[in-house]
Amino acid sequence: MCGIVGYVGTNPVLDILLDGLEQLEYRGYDSSGIAVKCDEEIKVYKAVGKLKNLRDELSSHAYEISKSTMGIGHIRWATHGAPTTVNAHPHTCNCGSLVVVHNGIIENYKELKAKLEKDGCIFRSQTDTETVAHLVAQKYAQTKDLTKAVELATKEIEGAYALEIMHNDEPEKLVITKRNAPLIIGIGHDGYYAASDIPAFIKHTNKAIYLSDNQIATLTKDSVKIQDVDGNEVKPKIEQLPWEPVALSKMGYKHYMLKEIHEQPDVIRNILVGKLHTSDSPVELNEVKLTKETLKTLNRIQVIACGTSLHAAMIGKYLIEDLCGIPVDVEASSEYIYRKTVTNAHTLVIGVSQSGETADTLTAIKQSKAKGSHILIITNRPDSAMAREADSLLSVNAGIEVSVAATKSYIAQLTSFYLLALYMAEIKGSASDETIKNLKSEMLLLPQKIEQILANKDYIQTCARKYSGTRDFIYIARGVNYPTALEGALKLKEISYINATGYPAGELKHGPIAMLDETMPVLSVLMKGSVYEKLLSNSEEAKARNARMIALTNSTDKKLDDLFDYIIRVPEVDEMLSPIIAIVPLQLIAYYIAEFLGKDVDQPRNLAKSVTVE
Ligand code: F6R
Numbered sequence: 370m371c372g373i374v375g376y377v378g379t380n381p382v383l384d385i386l387l388d389g390l391e392q393l394e395y396r397g398y399d400s401s402g403i404a405v406k407c408d409e410e411i412k413v414y415k416a417v418g419k420l421k422n423l424r425d426e427l428s429s430h431a432y433e434i435s436k437s438t439m440g441i442g443h444i445r446w447a448t449h450g451a452p453t454t455v456n457a458h459p460h461t462c463n464c465g466s467l468v469v470v471h472n473g474i475i476e477n478y479k480e481l482k483a484k485l486e487k488d489g490c491i492f493r494s495q496t497d498t499e500t501v502a503h504l505v506a507q508k509y510a511q512t513k514d515l516t517k518a519v520e521l522a523t524k525e526i527e528g529a530y531a532l533e534i535m536h537n538d539e540p541e542k543l544v545i546t547k548r549n550a551p552l553i554i555g556i557g558h559d560g561y562y563a564a565s566d567i568p569a570f571i572k573h574t575n576k577a578i579y580l581s582d583n584q585i586a587t588l589t590k591d592s593v594k595i596q597d598v599d600g601n602e603v604k605p606k607i608e609q610l611p612w613e614p615v616a617l618s619k620m621g622y623k624h625y626m627l628k629e630i631h632e633q634p635d636v637i638r639n640i641l642v643g644k645l646h647t648s649d650s651p652v653e654l655n656e657v658k659l660t661k662e663t664l665k666t667l668n669r670i671q672v673i674a675c676g677t678s679l680h681a682a683m684i685g686k687y688l689i690e691d692l693c694g695i696p697v698d699v700e701a702s703s704e705y706i707y708r709k710t711v712t713n714a715h716t717l718v719i720g721v722s723q724s725g726e727t728a729d730t731l732t733a734i735k736q737s738k739a740k741g742s743h744i745l746i747i748t749n750r751p752d753s754a755m756a757r758e759a760d761s762l763l764s765v766n767a768g769i770e771v772s773v774a775a776t777k778s779y780i781a782q783l784t785s786f787y788l789l790a791l792y793m794a795e796i797k798g799s800a801s802d803e804t805i806k807n808l809k810s811e812m813l814l815l816p817q818k819i820e821q822i823l824a825n826k827d828y829i830q831t832c833a834r835k836y837s838g839t840r841d842f843i844y845i846a847r848g849v850n851y852p853t854a855l856e857g858a859l860k861l862k863e864i865s866y867i868n869a870t871g872y873p874a875g876e877l878k879h880g881p882i883a884m885l886d887e888t889m890p891v892l893s894v895l896m897k898g899s900v901y902e903k904l905l906s907n908s909e910e911a912k913a914r915n916a917r918m919i920a921l922t923n924s925t926d927k928k929l930d931d932l933f934d935y936i937i938r939v940p941e942v943d944e945m946l947s948p949i950i951a952i953v954p955l956q957l958i959a960y961y962i963a964e965f966l967g968k969d970v971d972q973p974r975n976l977a978k979s980v981t982v983e
Pocket residue numbers: 675676677678679721722723724725726727730773774775776863978979980
């Protein structure tokens with residue numbers, strides 16, 4: 370989704386802004402722009418499409434900007450108004466003295482706009498953001514103090530925002546503020562950075578201040594002052610960031626997605642370190658702050674998430690119900706927040722989010738927290754807004770995920786769910802010692818098994834290419850792998866734009882079977898275990914309708930040879946752990962099809978890495 374970056378210091382700002390925006394590109398966007406303070410005036414440059422277009426636009430102005438040492442930049446993912454140059458940020462007030470970039474949504478912008486128009490403001494764009502430019506400028510006319518103007522304006526603004534604002538009459542001040550959207554200050558030797566995400570400035574500094582909601586920071590080249598919304602000074606807490614600049618390299622892979630798929634064995638290893646030593650030692654999850662007594666008597670869990678994280682949550686339900694005997698409801702956050710949910714102090718609420726910033730999940734979490742539930746967050750971003758709401762925080766430590774399509778963060782979420790389910794089962798005594806021991810010893814072997822799959826990727830690539838001309842794709846599975854089918858289909862849909870759908874295989878005959886003919890590929894996630902034979906029968910039903918059959922299986926059963934046109938074999942694994950193994954070839958199939966079709970794999974159209982609007 371949108372990304373913002375700002376800088377005030379002693380170094381030329383242009384490269385800092387453009388490099389910073391480039392590091393945020395992975396979030397997904399459709400236009401970009403910057404504003405820089407040049408001698409007597411603030412200059413604004415914008416372009417539609419990729420950052421390259423902005424760079425081209427700037428090439429003829431490079432000289433006049435080259436000395437500037439203060440500016441703000443933005444990449445926009447259109448919400449209000451089409452992706453046009455006029456709607457791109459920064460936005461300005463009537464006279465162009467004040468510029469603003471914004472992430473989030475100003476919910477009362479229509480009311481504000483009507484009032485501002487009455488006062489003579491002329492709106493040029495269709496964006497909600499432009500109201501902020503006019504409103505702050507109006508307050509500035511009254512106060513002649515940019516920080517005060519922002520303070521007064523934010524009292525009238527409703528919604529979510531991270532804002533960076535400059536005014537021509539305050540040539541050395543960058544004022545920033547946030548509510549329900551991330552904004553971080555980077556403290557450099559040469560000045561201050563402000564961005565919606567760490568990669569935008571990590572190359573320059575790893576010292577940072579996380580701004581809290583409703584705080585306003587005033588940055589100059591050699592100072593940072595933070596205040597609350599009533600003007601009271603707040604002492605900043607400086608933190609050391611865990612990120613390394615090298616994390617944002619493709620390391621020789623053609624796309625980040627392929628690199629991140631290959632990182633998965635190490636992601637699992639990293640999570641297991643310190644938590645699962647051997648199959649004989651208990652799972653250690655000190656992060657879970659619920660007492661053992663509470664865990665023993667817990668009688669309800671709700672899991673809320675979106676997209677890929679929702680699929681991890683669905684598998685989590687299966688694990689927790691099976692191993693712990695606790696009923697688990699899983700719900701899309703966007704549904705959860707708009708109904709009367711039965712949540713209370715006796716419910717454990719688990720929020721799952723790679724980014725930790727997804728607006729729907731964040732709102733759902735806040736709602737359940739207000740009802741007194743214990744909040745456990747599973748996220749890849751311990752520095753995120755959701756992490757800050759957590760009573761218990763399971764940080765999955767997958768390292769930054771650049772590809773918009775989630776892969777390694779999904780595997781990391783799954784691994785965390787396995788640990789959580791085993792941990793609770795051990796405390797409750799709800800599964801046999803033998804079951805727990807077997808699962809633990811198999812978990813320790815998962816990284817090697819995934820490495821075996823990755824070693825076989827050429828075969829998967831050949832298979833993928835065979836199906837790259839299809840317009841539709843069906844994935845079927847049963848039991849614990851039903852969410853795997855959903856996730857495989859989602860991956861393919863996201864990056865290749867092929868209409869892929871996942872079904873519980875038993876449902877095929879209740880409708881979807883009507884779609885089958887000799888043009889339709891059907892991929893069956895056929896893992897050995899309780900539903901193997903059932904799924905085999907469902908695959909026979911599809912074959913009988915002439916579908917093009919593919920099996921993803923850990924079975925060596927000879928009868929599969931007649932049934933399937935392609936068989937992708939994966940290593941043997943316990944049925945309960947099979948989703949971790951089965952997803953890897955499905956990620957590769959999606960990747961290779963999209964790559965073969967020449968799609969923008971890492972930044973698929975219309976998608977954003979972090980969905981910060983509801
Ligand atoms: C799919 C994908 C999205 C996200 C969803 C939730 O590849 O990445 O479906 O899973 O937008 O995002 P998080 O996990 O950040 O809450």
